[in-house]
Structures are given as C-alpha cells and as structure tokens.
Amino acid sequence: MNKEHSNALANAIRMLSVDAIVRAGEGHQGVPLGMAEIATALFTQHMKFNPQDPTWPDRDRFVLSNGHGSMLLYSLLYLTGYEEVTLNALKNFRVLGSVCAGHPEFEQKAGIEVTTGLLGQGIANAMGMAVAEAYLQARFGAELVDHYTYAFVGDGCLQEGIGQEMISLAGHLELSKLILFWDDNQITDDGSTNLSISEDVADRFRVARWHVIEVDGHDPMAVSRAISQAKTDSRPSLIACRTVIGRGIPRVQGQRGGHSARLFEEDAQATRDYLNWSHEPFDIPEDLLQCWREAGRRTRSDYDGWQQRLESLSAEERMEWDRVQAGQLPEGWRDVLLRYKRDAARDAESKAGIFASAEINDLLREVLPERMVGCADLEAPTSHKRSQRAFTREDRGGSYIHCGIREHLMGAMANGMAAHGGVLPLAVTYLAFSDYERPAMRMAALMGLPVRFVFSHDSIGVGRNGPTHQPVEILASLRAMPNMLVMRPADAIEAAECWEIALEHRAGPCSLVFAKQELPTVCDSALSENRSRRGAYILEEAAAGARQVTLLATGSEVSIALEARRLLEQEGIATAVVSMPCWELFELQDSDYKQQVLGADTVRVGVEAALRFGWDQYLGTRGGFVGMTGFGLSGGVEELYQHFGITPLSIAATAKALL
C-alpha cells in the first residue's frame, strides 16, 4: 500500500458517503470523512473477514460505536463486497426499507455486527465480544477461535459513563484483542471539545492500563503500523487518531458543522474538486473498486484454513461447536429443570426467589458450559456464582464476570456477547438497579438478542434498605418495553418454568425477576406441563360455586392471593387465583383462553407489590387493584406489607366491595 493509492481508497469512502448524505438530505459526514484513512488501513491491511460469509464465526469483529457515522460502515461493506449492501442500498441511505438505515441496525448477514448510535453502547458491546472470544478460545482452542475486535469510537462514547466503565474493566481484564480507534477530532455536536472536557483522554486510558498509541489519523501507513503494534501487546489498545472532522468537504471540514450540517450538491462538487475526484455520484472507478474487493478477499486463505480445521474436528467436537454456534440447547437441558421442579414440589421448602434462580443457574452449569454470568458486585446476595470459576486475565476459561459496580456496562457487554455468538450471557443485579442498565436492555430488545437479565430484590420485599432499593414502577417500565419478556415467578416451580422459557426464547431478551424474600411453594399442582408458558393460568379455580371473583397475581403476591381466596371462599364467595408470571406470553394466547383465565364476568382484582400502571388492561371496568401507590419505605418486610395493605384481608375486602 502506498500513500497515494490508499488516499484514493479512502476517498472512495468519502465520496460514497457524501453522495449518499446529499441524496438523503441528511446524515453525519463527520465520521466517514474523518476516519476514511483509518478504515482503509484496517480493512485493507488487517481485518480478517469474508464478505461471502459474513457470519463466519472466526471473523474479526468491527463495531462502529460512533454509529451516527453509519455511511462509513455502509461504504466499507459495499466496497469490500457484502452482497446485501448494494450500490442501490447506498443510494437509498435513510430511506424506509434500506439496509442503510440512519444508524447501523443489527444485520450480521449484511456485515452489521450490532445496532449502534446510542453513544457508549458500541464499545461496551465490543468489549463483550472480546470477552466471548477469549472464553471461546479457552474452550475450543486458538485453531477455531482467534480473532480481534475492533471498534471506532468518538468523543461521545468516551464521555458517556458506560464508556468509562468499559475503559476501566477492559483494562483490568487485559483484553488484549480489543482494539479501539479514537476519532480525536476535537469537535462534538456543541462545538469544540473544550466546552465540556479538559482531560487528556489518552492518559485516562493509560491510567486504566491500556496500551495507547497516538497517530495521525490521516496517515494510513501510520495507522496500519499502530494496528500491528496493538496486536502484539498484551493489553487492550487505544489507537488515538488525530483527525479532521468531515475532512475533504471544504465548507465544513474541521468545524462544528463537519459533524452533521446539511450538505448540498455544491458541497459534493466542492469535495470532488478538493479531492481531485472526477467521477460521477456513486461511481467508483473499476480499478479502485477492484482494489477494495481484493481487500475483501485478502484473508480468504485464513478463512479456508479455518474451514479445514473445522472439518478435521471429531464428530463429537464438531457437534458441540455447531451447537453452541447455533445457540442451540444440548440434549438433557430440560431434564435438569424438570428434576429441579419435581424436587422443589417434593421438598416444598420456602426459599428466597433469587436463591431458586441461583440453584437453577448452578444446575445448568455443567449442561450449558456456554453460559456466561456477569454480575455487578452482588455475588453474595444473588448467589449466581457458586462453584463457577471467575473469568479473569489469568483464567479465560472462567465463566463468571465480576463486573464491579458497573451495571450499564454489564448489560451492554452481555449484548456484545450475544451478538458475538457461541456464548449465552446472563446479567445479574437488583431490580432497582435495572434502571442503570436500561439503555442496554433497550438495545437488546431492539436487536432481538437472547440476553437473560436476572433481577433480584424485586419489591418492597427488600425491606429495611428502603425506597431507593425497592422497585415499585420498574415492572411496569420493563413491561412497557417491546420485545422484552418480563417474568416474575411465584415460587421455585415457576422459577424453573420461567428459566425454561427464557432458555428457549431466542428472539429477544428476557427479564427474570425474583423476590429477595422467601416464597412458599404454591404452584405444585401440575408438574408435567409448563403452565407459565401461557403467561397466565388458573392456579386455583373457584370451589364455592360459579366463579365470582378472580384474583390476578404475580411473584411473591401469589401466595398472598391464595390466602385471600381462602378467606373469600370461607365466606362462600367463589374465587379463583390466576398466576400471571409473564404478561407478554399471555398476550399471545387466543381470546377464549384469555377470557377463561381472566373470568370475563367476574370481579377481578390485580395483586402485585408494585404500581397499578399497566394492570387496567386485565381488570375490566369493575376491577380493583391491591398494590403500591407510590414509593416504598424503610422497614421490616412484614410491616411494609401491612403498612401498604398488601394482605389477604385487604384483597378480600377489595373484592367484596366490588361485588
């Protein structure tokens, strides 16, 4: 690669980006024009990939964390020959239906590894990918797993708290195959970075024990040498690239408007003149295109060699490899849960909801070695480590990640692991802290990634730690999120059922929400089927006659509803209790089933130690609700349930008042 040639390659990115942005009438030129040389160096000299097989498991991963610069990615994918990213798709940048959306949207067969654009998420995803790679290499060997994770990052991602969490933990874990390219253009949307930051960003990485190389981001040879150097270092690397935002567009380059100021035909022309680019819009001269396509074939021998090594696996090894790559569950996984359920029913021990989950998680350890558990400094109270080894810089075979007090990073890492494939990530914390990782949860839902978010301490059942730690609105806010299964089991049996559902569910994330407090065994009446799969079911039908009252409850309140039913039935009021572990699954049932469960003509009372918000859809016009009306308080658990009137007596009274 010589300088002139690589400049031409970089300018192909520039012009495609400018042409697409002008045509779309909007877009962000800053990144594709400012990072064109960096991208050229990476994709023509280093990146291991095969555009003919975009989901090749051992490909290097590339994440555009500054996702607003999406045209950089689309240009690269087109130029290197990804079939799904056609010239036509580029021409339809930001048009409904084009793969070239405003921000990159998860579509691995098109070369888009993750959805980015919410700042900070991408680099945290990238870190998760690097963790997955290290773990899988420890498990399957470097013959099958040996790739880098590269991420482009702007000032925004690094100012965001999640970015800072990533810097800290990636340095700690010495993820040597994680390589970041910082677009150090000294401009954000508001103008100069001087407006909001004074620290030396490179030094901040150095403090966190990163390997830092500072280069001219417009010198592809220097960038390429930096990458070579980064690959040999035992630490994660930051390649800090001094760049000019929007470089090549005379009117805006190096200025605030370089970020995303509206571009016009005249700007495109001025850019052509400036770059000595004589070709028509979207026209890449054949020789240049061939050079780029050649870059897309450059690592073909790596690919072929890898395929050969895959072929040489024993049948058993191959089967296991294929299984985890496909995200399939192994023979016998369900038996583990069935056995647990039967034992729980037999022993009928009260146990903390979260400890039921912990027991299940522990039982799954052997049958599901691809399970990777992240937890944000709550090992003891959530107990999802048990006999698992920690994933550390010395032991990449460990599958429990001490994430520190960094919930947001934890969630986004889990997304990155799920997007990487080959591992099955869980993220564990208290439900009150789910707000800290909510942006990552939203990204999991948006991408449809099978991440299992496990939460403990799910209500005022937290007790004396008080309202900061007591969720009251969080169930509602999670249920409001599209593509998210929210499950709140009533006892150890439902815990096993919900785990079964969560493991089967591959189309998106789940939230498994558990009580801190002890739950009596109440769902032991039909062990052979997984009743939670229908989302809600009649746990106890009315006995005193035709049903008059239906109590709808979830989680720790199911046993309270059962007690209320007993009181009502004693008074001759025929009452059923419905357990509703998962609203989203219930919504998928047919109308007959729903009416039968809800008891269309009965008085319905919702019971949940949370706010009513969202419940009305199930309560009808005559409905009542027993739960919270605001934040909790610091006090003993029993006392709080009394104080807030979440008791059998008040449920019974509510039902009677409505009859």
Add this chain to the structure above:
Amino acid sequence: MNKEHSNALANAIRMLSVDAIVRAGEGHQGVPLGMAEIATALFTQHMKFNPQDPTWPDRDRFVLSNGHGSMLLYSLLYLTGYEEVTLNALKNFRVLGSVCAGHPEFEQKAGIEVTTGLLGQGIANAMGMAVAEAYLQARFGAELVDHYTYAFVGDGCLQEGIGQEMISLAGHLELSKLILFWDDNQITDDGSTNLSISEDVADRFRVARWHVIEVDGHDPMAVSRAISQAKTDSRPSLIACRTVIGRGIPRVQGQRGGHSARLFEEDAQATRDYLNWSHEPFDIPEDLLQCWREAGRRTRSDYDGWQQRLESLSAEERMEWDRVQAGQLPEGWRDVLLRYKRDAARDAESKAGIFASAEINDLLREVLPERMVGCADLEAPTSHKRSQRAFTREDRGGSYIHCGIREHLMGAMANGMAAHGGVLPLAVTYLAFSDYERPAMRMAALMGLPVRFVFSHDSIGVGRNGPTHQPVEILASLRAMPNMLVMRPADAIEAAECWEIALEHRAGPCSLVFAKQELPTVCDSALSENRSRRGAYILEEAAAGARQVTLLATGSEVSIALEARRLLEQEGIATAVVSMPCWELFELQDSDYKQQVLGADTVRVGVEAALRFGWDQYLGTRGGFVGMTGFGLSGGVEELYQHFGITPLSIAATAKALL
C-alpha cells in the same frame, strides 16, 4: 485536637453505629467504622453548619454518597445536635417511621441533604450543589454565598459511569469548592477491589485535573491538614483516604464481611473491648457528647455574621434573595407565558415542539435568572441556550451548562442543584436518551425535587435517525414513575401552559416532552384559562349530535386526531377530540369531570405515536388504540406515520369498526 481525643470522638461514631446496627439486626458497618476519623476531622475542624438551623443557606453541604453507610451520618447528626435525630431515632434505625432509614432519605431539616444509596448519585448531586454555589456566589456575592460541598465516596460510586462522568466534568469546570473523601478500603461487596479494578483511582482523578491528596484515613490530623490544603486549591479536590473497612470490629475489620456482614451482640462487645469503650449501648459519656455538641456550635460566629450581612441587604436585594431561596416565582413570570400564548394563537405558525419550548425558555431568561439549564451536547437541535451565557470555569455567572455527552450526570447534577436551593434547574436532552438519566429522574421523584426535565425528539417524528433515537415505550415508562408529572403538549399554546404548570409545580419533578417535528396551532380556542392544568380536556366537542366517539390524543397526534374527527363528522358520526397533555393531573380531577371528558358511553380511541401500554385505563372495554406496536424504523416522518398507520383515516376506521 489531639490524637487521643479525636480517637475518642471517632469511637463515639463507631459505637453508636455498631449498637444501632446490632439492634436493627442489619446495616452496613463498613463506612461508619472505616470513615469515623475522617468524619471527625471534617465535622470538628472544618464543617460550617448550624444544627439549630439545618437549612441555613450558606452552610457547607455534606453528602454521604456511599449512602449504605447511613449510620455514619445519623451518628454525626445526633452527636452534633440536630434535634430531629434523637438517640431514640438512632435506636430505631431501619424501623418504619424513623428518620434513621436504611439509606439516608432527603430531609434537610434533619441534616440529610439528599437521598443516597443508589451508587454514584450522591457525588453527582454534590457536583450540582457546587455548581449552584458558584453560580449564586457570582450572583449574590461571597458575603452571602461562600461554602464548600463535601462528599464521602466509596469504590462503588467511583466505578459507576455516573461517577466517572462527574470526575471528568467537575475537573473541567474547576469546581474548587467540591471536596471528596474517598474511602479507599480496597473492599467491595464481592471482596477485594482487585476482582474488578486495577487502575490507580487517584491517578484517574489527576488526569481529570483534580487536586489529589493521599492520606491515612485513620489519622484525623492528617485528614484535617488535607482539608485545609484542599480549600486553598483552585481545583476540585480528592482526599484519598487509606482506610480499614469496619475498623474496630475484630471479627470483620479489613475483610469482605466488614461491609455489611450481620453483627451480633458479641461483635458489639468485642468492639467495646477492642476500642477500650466501657459505656453501655447508645450511651455517650457526657464529656464526649459535649465535645461533639461544641463542634456543632463551632461555626456559630460564621452563622451570626452571615445573618448580619443578610440583615444589611437593601429591601430589594433581600426580597430577591428570599424569593429565590424559597423557590418562589417573581412577579410577572406568568405574564410572559400568557403573552407567548396569545402571540402563538395570533401567529398560528407551525413550529417544532421543541422550539416552542426553546422560545419560552428564552423569554423566561430575564424574569427567572435562577434558571440553570444543563444540556447534554444538543445545543443546536434543542436550542435551549440562545442568548444565555455558558457557566464555565472563567464565568460563574453563566447559566447554561455544556454537560458534554453525559446525560446521567446532567440529571443528577440537576437534582443536586434543586436540593441546594436558590436555583431552578432544567435538564435538556432527547427523549430517547432519557433512559440514560432515568436513575437520576427516579431520585428526583423519590425526593420530590422540583427538577424540570425537558425532552425533545419524542416519537417516530424523529424520522431517519431511526429506532435507536425514536422513543416508543418511554412515555409509558415515565408515566409509570410515581411523583413525576409527564407533559406532552400538542402545540405552542399547550407548551406555554405546560411550562406554567411545570414552574408552579414544586412537589416533584416534571418531564416536559416535545416533538421534533412541526406542530400546527390547534389549542387556540380558550386562551384565558390554562386547560392543560386539568390534565385532559375537550378540545373539540362533537358537533354532529350526541357524542358517539371520543378521540383521546397527546402531543403531535392531537392535530391528527382533529383531522380524523373531521372525517368522522363528515360521515355524521359525532366525535369529540380530547387533548391529554398530562395524565397525572387528569387523575387528580373528580370523577364527574373525568367521565365527561372521557365520554363514558362513547367509543374511545387513544391516539399516540407510542405503545398502548398504560392507555387501557382510559379506553374502557370497547376502546381502540392507534399508535405503535413495537420499535420504529429509519425513514421519513410522513412515511413512517403512514407505515405505522397513525393517520386520520386509520383513526376514523378504528372508531367506525368499534361503533
């Protein structure tokens, strides 16, 4: 102060904390026992405060960011003589109703400046307080405003992204009167900090341009000297204190269990033996107590001098001071909004929702100089700066804070400003990014702080930037939050009305949610009253006869609903349109009003470019909904509204199908 004496003072904190924790059966001993000497140095040698007048505006602020160590704070408050924190309250630590809750809960008359316990929030609040102090000093002079903000902080707060955001921005802004004490005990809940962090935390602060002093946290003289030094530096200071967690409890000190392992009577006894403490539980010998009470009176002359300076203000100065301290609005503020409303009705220009808010914000600048606007790097698209000066390290009189890409910090800073008093904080960003600041919003709601969260880009109206930037579930998740007014105005007129409500509302936070897209003027039929104050109102009554259909809409969908009404009325279907800018206010109306507005016996259709979640409470059993069913897409705005069927035609069709 000599060492022996200060040790005795510190041990008083230790024993009160251990006795209270043993009595409560749970609690966190790590902080009160590990930071007892630090607290002693601060409160007996430096802290400017008056327990007789806990809300004295010029007091130093003290924030226990590691709020789980609440017994440290309660012990200090009792010992220094805060009336509300009695020995009895200490004995009732963690009992329902005691001011000594599990985590400190906002109660300034008891000396509790903010609620803490969600990690990272406290130090970000503290930064907000330091900003408020600097601004108020610039405005009112150092005679009236000249105090420090001290915060205690553990590893958790510093690992959290929000903590990292704070370090970065506080260093940038050179908030010299912000002084942090880091409890460097090398232990978190999971065990050694080595499990999750390798960086030199002090160096991380140095990179961000903090003044860092490293001391032995058990040497009160050294800590006191460090505080003196910190006060003279022009940068914010970190006093990094090496400490032993739970120091003084032989069984757990310096160990993981030092954090919060259950303590027993024997531990209390062993601690007594270890500390040579011969007094009964909760018994502080009179001489020690008097020393502590003396510390509570130490800065009395500062207090008296300040009161004299206050008395010497001119009547006009005094009135203004009293006004902003009380958070009262000045004469004439309402006229500004009324005039805006009238002008908007007259001009009937379509304008972007967020720009209506920006215009109002600009008009309020002169009449409400205490307004402080934080914005997370979206100055241009949200336009809430306009002619305002920036608050910078050189200009403390500026009232616009370039927060950088740090939404979470922005929200928590706003909380700190509101808790400080004397300023009226706004926090501005896109609605899609509200998830990043949600934990801070929850704290504002929990504390009941009057923070105004302003959001733009509130739906698929975002357009081509796509689903990452398009909220669909966020209105629901905000409405689910207790104590949060969520307002979504339909046009510039409702924008002014909602601003009026937001400014009047002092009992908690508001979310003011605005469209990116242009909104036609539609609410100009009754300018003399603020109809939004009732939360929902009949904007257009049915004309074709007795009302058959009620269309309930908010924000940018109100004009679409009006168009649908026109179609329905043309077909002879008597249809009303209800605008519902604020559900929470509507819930406060009496049942007659609600029934009248909702049209109890009519077909009701909710219309909102968001999910249905939460709407059912207003739709009745025959109800319909036109809105989103999942995440959005990247495309043109008109196209997206068509694609998702949020159009007059589909609203009309939905209503007709239900008739």
